[in-house]
Amino acid sequence: MSQELSEQEEQRRLTLQKIRELGMEPYPAEAFEVTHFAESIKAEFQEHQTVQIAGRMMSQRIMGKASFAELQDSSGRIQVYFNRDELCPGEDKTLYNEVFKKLLDLGDFIGITGQVFKTQVGEISVNVTSFKLLSKALKPLPLPKTDADGNTHDAFTDPELRYRQRYVDLVVNPKVKETFVTRSKVFSVMRKIFDQHGFLEVETPILQPIPGGAAARPFITHHNALDIPLYLRIANELYLKRLIVGGFDGVFEFAKDFRNEGMDRTHNPEFTVMELYVAYKDYRWMMEFTENLLQEIALAVCGTTEIRVGQNNISLKAPFKRVTMREAILEHTGYDIADKSEEQLRSICAALNIETQPEMGVGKLIDEIFGEKCEGNYLNPTFITDYPIEMSPLCKRHRDNPSLTERFELMINGKEVANAYSELNDPIDQRERFETQLQLSERGDNEAMFIDQDFLRALEYGMPPTSGIGIGMDRLVMLLTNNHSIQEVLFFPQMRPEKTVSLSELDKAILSICTDTAQLLSDARSKVDCSNKQWDLSVKHLTKNQLVKVYKEQDELLIKKV
RNA sequence: GAUUCCGUAGCUCAGCUGGUAGAGCAAUACACUUUUAAUGUAUGGGCCCUGGGUUCGAAUCCCAGCGGAAUCACCA
Numbered sequence: 037m038s039q040e041l042s043e044q045e046e047q048r049r050l051t052l053q054k055i056r057e058l059g060m061e062p063y064p065a066e067a068f069e070v071t072h073f074a075e076s077i078k079a080e081f082q083e084h085q086t087v088q089i090a091g092r093m094m095s096q097r098i099m100g101k102a103s104f105a106e107l108q109d110s111s112g113r114i115q116v117y118f119n120r121d122e123l124c125p126g127e128d129k130t131l132y133n134e135v136f137k138k139l140l141d142l143g144d145f146i147g148i149t150g151q152v153f154k155t156q157v158g159e160i161s162v163n164v165t166s167f168k169l170l171s172k173a174l175k176p177l178p179l180p181k182t183d184a185d186g187n188t189h190d191a192f193t194d195p196e197l198r199y200r201q202r203y204v205d206l207v208v209n210p211k212v213k214e215t216f217v218t219r220s221k222v223f224s225v226m227r228k229i230f231d232q233h234g235f236l237e238v239e240t241p242i243l244q245p246i247p248g249g250a251a252a253r254p255f256i257t258h259h260n261a262l263d264i265p266l267y268l269r270i271a272n273e274l275y276l277k278r279l280i281v282g283g284f285d286g287v288f289e290f291a292k293d294f295r296n297e298g299m300d301r302t303h304n305p306e307f308t309v310m311e312l313y314v315a316y317k318d319y320r321w322m323m324e325f326t327e328n329l330l331q332e333i334a335l336a337v338c339g340t341t342e343i344r345v346g347q348n349n350i351s352l353k354a355p356f357k358r359v360t361m362r363e364a365i366l367e368h369t370g371y372d373i374a375d376k377s378e379e380q381l382r383s384i385c386a387a388l389n390i391e392t393q394p395e396m397g398v399g400k401l402i403d404e405i406f407g408e409k410c411e412g413n414y415l416n417p418t419f420i421t422d423y424p425i426e427m428s429p430l431c432k433r434h435r436d437n438p439s440l441t442e443r444f445e446l447m448i449n450g451k452e453v454a455n456a457y458s459e460l461n462d463p464i465d466q467r468e469r470f471e472t473q474l475q476l477s478e479r480g481d482n483e484a485m486f487i488d489q490d491f492l493r494a495l496e497y498g499m500p501p502t503s504g505i506g507i508g509m510d511r512l513v514m515l516l517t518n519n520h521s522i523q524e525v526l527f528f529p530q531m532r533p534e535k536t537v538s539l540s541e542l543d544k545a546i547l548s549i550c551t552d553t554a555q556l557l558s559d560a561r562s563k564v565d566c567s568n569k570q571w572d573l574s575v576k577h578l579t580k581n582q583l584v585k586v587y588k589e590q591d592e593l594l595i596k597k598v
Numbered sequence: 599g600a601u602u603c604c605g606u607a608g609c610u611c612a613g614c615u616g617g618u619a620g621a622g623c624a625a626u627a628c629a630c631u632u633u634u635a636a637u638g639u640a641u642g643g644g645c646c647c648u649g650g651g652u653u654c655g656a657a658u659c660c661c662a663g664c665g666g667a668a669u670c671a672c673c674a
Contacts, residue, residue: 040645042608097636099636099637103631121631157634176609176624188635190609190610191609192610194605195666196665253673295673297672298672
């Protein structure tokens with residue numbers, strides 16, 4: 037960690053020294069009493085009111101014996117006024133001349149006491165009578181400036197830096213903070229509504245012996261004491277249904293799920309889903325509940341149901357449109373998929389220029405057509421209903437058509453936001469569906485579901501008719517905050533580790549010998565000129581940093597690049 | 599995984615067809631008692647992402663790597 041300090045960082049460390057030499061503590065232990073916030077002082081202007089505020093000093097305009105600075109607290113910024121002779125009425129002007137003018141840096145936390153007033157230009161400010169350094173900043177913040185026309189200059193925009201150092205992003209970019217405040221509000225509004233319905237917030241295991249409830253590749257870990265593999269959950273559905281079996285009428289969980297798949301604008305390896313299960317309801321009830329829920333969230337969070345997302349105006353006013361999967365495909369492609377065989381669907385795909393894989397069954401093929409030709413068209417909220425049974429192994433058969441299920445997905449802005457079922461509670465049907473999944477998996481679908489015997493046992497004890505829904509919280513927040521990327525709505529999106537490993541000459545030499553194809557360790561050894569000890573050390577260093585891999589295969593030690 | 603683009607001061611970015619590295623803000627010093635992108639004068643600050651190559655000479659051209667972004671592919 038011994039990084040070279042920049043000129044400015046050296047400077048601030050020197051300043052820190054000087055502060056201590058003056059007998060001041062740059063990181064005091066005692067609390068500072070805050071009586072007001074920047075925004076409330078401005079909103080409820082009261083001339084001469086005495087206030088104590090605390091925050092970061094974000095700008096300084098020094099004009100000899102008087103100065104202005106801006107203080108930023110959790111609510112926003114307010115201008116503060118330092119006058120030498122008011123701050124230091126006696127002979128000793130150190131506090132102003134030295135401490136304020138020289139020893140305070142932008143980004144430092146200070147607490148001030150002063151009186152509210154309006155400047156000649158009309159800006160509400162605080163006239164400082166005393167101030168105290170609360171915490172010294174040793175690194176300079178990037179400091180965007182806003183001019184009279186509201187244009188921002190030198191904004192801190194580099195996405196890599198913004199995500200890796202979100203704390204800086206939050207200090208410096210108020211919009212970012214707003215996004216996360218909105219995110220939090222969405223969660224609390226939903227909790228409130230669920231609470232009003234008498235639903236119970238629950239917690240279910242994140243470490244699961246069988247990763248069920250969805251089709252996705254899991255992260256795997258190991259429990260030492262039990263010596264078993266455990267999976268990070270890809271969904272919590274099966275556990276929540278067990279709770280319905282146990283007699284709760286409504287349960288919900290805001291759950292972090294984990295999927296070991298690609299990352300892009302709409303996917304992060306860990307993401308948040310809200311799942312809700314309500315007994316004695318069906319998916320029609322759930323549609324009504326969902327549209328009212330979203331409408332209320334929009335009103336509470338945006339103050340309106342009419343939101344703008346990118347180029348599109350979207351109305352979250354209930355009720356939402358309902359379109360069956362069959363109608364959707366018929367409308368956008370002209371093909372009727374009802375009662376079509378796998379072969380027929382495959383030729384429809386061919387006619388529509390949609391690529392197919394041999395392991396795709398009826399469900400996947402239909403999903404492919406919908407995803408390719410229909411999904412993107414639904415900007416305003418639309419319930420797509422009645423999915424083919426092959427795509428929905430946990431969903432109850434449709435009451436009017438046994439080849440369909442009672443399922444809907446809610447599409448907004450061309451993307452899936454929610455997925456809901458009349459839950460399958462027939463244990464025998466459920467077992468058969470799992471077995472079909474197993475066959476798909478044997479056919480090469482590496483996302484087909486595992487069979488959870490305990491879940492089937494639970495169903496055999498009887499689960500009341502139930503409707504359940506999962507809402508992708510990150511995507512919902514993206515919609516409501518008009519953000520284009522999931523990284524913008526996660527505080528700490530997953531990034532490649534930034535640490536670059538420092539390699540010795542020998543490390544580099546060995547690394548250059550290793551390739552993607554494995555070779556015998558002894559062969560690699562013979563190509564490098566060094567002592568055995570050096571070799572051993574270097575290879576261990578490289579494997580520890582995941583640059584090469586050494587492993588055994590049929591009693592041969594092999595080495596290859598990772 | 600594929601393609602394209604990007605990586606230069608604390609931040610935002612210039613730097614042409616190769617010739618010892620530039621601006622604004624930030625920093626340092628001085629001046630200035632109601633400013634607000636405060637102002638004026640002066641000063642300091644760089645492994646030009648890393649490693650190779652071409653060349654008398656590379657921030658610049660070529661190759662490889664690392665990191666990021668976008669588009670596509672994958673993804674319930």
